[in-house]
Amino acid sequence: MIDRQTSDRKTPDGKTSDSALPNAIPSLTSNLDLEAPDKPYLDSNELILNMGPQHPATHGVLRVILKLDGEKVLGTECVIGYLHRGVEKIAENRTYTMFNPYVDRMDYCAAVSNGLGYCEAVEKLLNVEAPPRAQYIRVILTELQRLASHQLWLGTHALDIGAMTPLFYTFRDREEILKIFEKYCGARLTTHAFRIGGCQYEIYPGFEKDVKNFLAFAPPKIDEYETLLTSNRIWLERTKNVGVISGKDCIALGVTGPVLRASGVKWDIRKAIPYANYSKFDFEIPVGTNGDTYDRYLVRMAEMRQSLRIVEQAVNGIPEGPIMAKVPKLIKPPVGEIYHSIEAPKGELGYFIVSDGSTQPYRLRVRPPSFVNLQALDLMVRGALVADVVAVIGTFDIVLGEVDR
Amino acid sequence: MLQEFMSYLGSNLPPGSAGNQLWALIYVFVIFAGVAVIVLCMNWIERKALAHFQIRLGPMRVGPHGLLQPFADALKLMLKEDIIPDEADAVVFWVAPVIGLLAAFTVYIVIPFGPSQAVTDMNIGILFMLGVSSLGVLGIVTAGWASNSHYPLIGALRSSAQMVSYEVAMGMAILSAIMMTSMNAAGTGTLSMIGIVEAQQQQGIWFLFKFFPLGFIAFVIFAIAMVAETNRSPFDLAEAESELTAGFHTEYSGLRWSLFMLAEYAAMIAVSSIAVTLWLGGWMHPFPNLLHGPAWEFIFSLFPGLTFGALAAITFIGAARMPSHSFFRIQRAGLAVFAALIGLVALLLLVIAVAGRANDTSIAARFREGIDYVYWFMLKVAVFMYLFIWYRATWPRYRFDQLMKVGWKVMLPISLGVLILTAIVGVLLP
């Protein structure tokens, strides 16, 4: 019914040479002749619709310019930068430890994993290894944060498509995780839980008990979300083969995280390049088949269960020992540059730090997953309807604090 | 004057067809007041039920358990400023909600709450209802046009296209139900609403169960089309917040906007009462063929009293469980008074039920019958209302093209099939 350009086109000679790739993905922005000369507004059946920064369905301040023919989307252009706070410029004027809290403000839905990425990057620069007990605590908190971020995604995504009830279920359960964060490090959202070299605080006495209670509390709740949505006729209708993207296009566009895994590419940094001794825990990586919105939903639901498995193994095996490695009070890493990336809930979150031997990083580059994933929006939405644009923005699970930095 | 007043009470004809304008007028006012009260209660129940679906409490602050919330809303809407966009077409902008309201309310003169409890017994009852409900589209279209801005126009066009296309499926389903009425002895069906229910009474079976699968399928088709007709939950594309801001009534505010809400709820009640009349045997108590005879009559006549008694008990428990902090004193007292009120009504109903049974021709007997009829009718409509709310809590929203696909490619063929099958089965079976 909707003539959609199939995304993995083959060139005439069948080889997907690089010449095939670019025109396989028409240049993303220049096709939108926004300055359409003097075409009177309503006469041409094309319509420039502005899903502006304050639109209820764009998660945060993202402005999408849609070029519509009736209901069908001809092309989109994302205008971002409304939340740009110049984090990388600030980093060049702060010492390593002072910059730690800024990192939580970038992807405010998954602050703990931002902190983990930054601390591990600086530890790699200092060539220091956090003690095992600290690493276990870090793994528990990061996986709980992944679960909370996925729950937040599910609530808002279902709300965009029209189902109001899941939002309240997911937020009720997310509350339990935030309580554990609050007891451990005093903050619920921007937690600043870790320090360079390990963890700041010893785990409070009831920590294992709380986490174990949560492990018993969570699985039936996830089943509740599944019963609400997975076999819901209208949910299937609204998400099946909407915003389809193939594995090859994902890799070409640098899309990572659940979106990449839903398109059939079995790649997860926790398994590919293990960090924070993830290699000690066994868990699978859920993979989708045809890369549509429904597969991304299934992949994230499976990831929630995997995170619980990891937390369970980590809580039972917390080793004794110090929680802070020997790190000088004032961190002055040697001259050099390193790149370190972790598997954040949205995708590959990377830190590229160039240090010139002083206490302040010479250049700190953050590779945000949402910023790079958003480029695929135009390809996935071309030929779809306006309601699908809303659904696809939802499946990306983008956070504008991370896109704009 | 008094003679004419008393003369009507004896006859068992609805006032309109008995040519008694005075009583017809009184009935009209009673029904409109009743619908307004039901809409207020619906507003409260919808917010509370939706809240409890979503594990939250819903309005608790205005009055005990938010009972005064609807009145507060109504007052707020009346006092709120009524903005008219400047280039908007003032006349049409004012007329649109009035059309919507007219279309929604004129349907009530034909709805049979009881054999003689309808305003009038038009002999083209259902036809009249279909005609007036199609007028509702006009209200929406003019509202979208009058607000003279981009989103309402799209919203209005979308929802009118949706209503027009689901009216077709609805019409077919109603046709198959009417065909069933003509299977009685006289061989000629009837369009009049009271006639339909009487046909079900004579055949001693609800049309829901008649020719088993057919009646049920037609009922399901009507139930779905009815949700689409009133722009409610899975089909509420007109007010799809995520795409168009609020559909055709974006530019409305204050009292005018509340007129639209009133029209929507009134349309919901009207459409579900059509369903009740056609398929669930209007004012008949359940299982007419199995449980009849004076003993069962008496038991069924106790039901109204018992339900109100149960309601009173629940409110009393609610009042008792309220924390005894001084702040809650007024609220506890308020709730207790409310509970006492409902208890009183329950008592009254029970007394009438008992008195009415004694001798059949007395005023009490007529009252008891009247109350029974209206009670059963309203109970079935209440079940439909609860379904509307339940849909709203669970279903996500249809995309516009899927909505049209379901309307034309799924509902219409099935309803046509049911229509033809009912005809064939009707002719073959005696």
Add this chain to the structure above:
Amino acid sequence: MNPLLNTGAAPVATPFFFYLLAGAAILSGLLVITRRNAVHSALALIVTLLSVSGLYLMLYAPFVAGVQIIVYAGGIMVLFLFVIMLVNIERVSKERQFNRIWPVGLAASCALLAVFLAAFTKGKDLFHDRPITLPESTNTQQIAGYLYGEAGRIGQYTFAFEIASLLLLVAILGAVIMTKKKI
């Protein structure tokens, strides 16, 4: 079966309601032709049609009244409004309202007026007011009888009725073909 339409007690057509509906019809009729804005005249037309359907009810023809509401007010007028909305009417309202050959129109309307007056004055013996003979079965059954024939017999007009529906089918197909841009 429910009793006859009414037991012949007070007739439906009370003078008050008749004058009310007739007045509304004439007033809104005038509005239709005088309003400059197309949407206003469309709404006025709807009011006219509804009041005419009220008049039908007075003539013991409820079926025709119901059809009038459904077909005219509910169906055709909705399409009118759709068309008016999609065609932007700024251009139309600027054209001159009266075209040049208005004398011909005036002459025709005077002739019509003369015919009505003649019928009204001399018509006393044309329509002798005999009592209304109520149809033995209700109006809807009577119409069905004509159209589809009493139980078993083919009615006088069944064939004509089917041909009319065929005509409608042709019209629908034409509409589909014309709008078939690219489906």
Add this chain to the structure above:
Amino acid sequence: MVEKYKRQYGSGLDAQTYLGQNYFTVDRSLIPDFLRLLRDEEQFDYCVDLTAAHYPKREKQFDVFWILYSFPRNERIRVKTQIADGESLPSSFPIWPTTDWLEREVFDMFGIKFTGHPDMKRILLPDGWKGHPLRKDYDILQQDKEWVQINLGIESGQ
């Protein structure tokens, strides 16, 4: 792998490793085809990131980094090149479409133009903004006062 390319390009290229992460420092002239070579022969099919760093005192002021990763070989390398201020680089959009927004951000922050890029304009800052913030000479409190006054109508951002 490193020896193969050393023989092929000799002077223009040398490979170092630091803390286990090896990277090439490549001369500016080799850029487009060396990257294409890496992608086709060595299957580095995923360009993780493209950034730059500003060294005002050096004669060639900017370091531009490509961080590449190969799925089949599960290996990550970096390619570094140095260009002077005002010079432009051939865009690597034809090789990896993901660099579209990354290059726009580098242009936005550093002012390095990429020739052959489909839509070379600012991505984070407003289009009319003058100055490139991540340059060392761009003070942290500095703002494009003129843009702020025209568009926001306030005296200054501070």
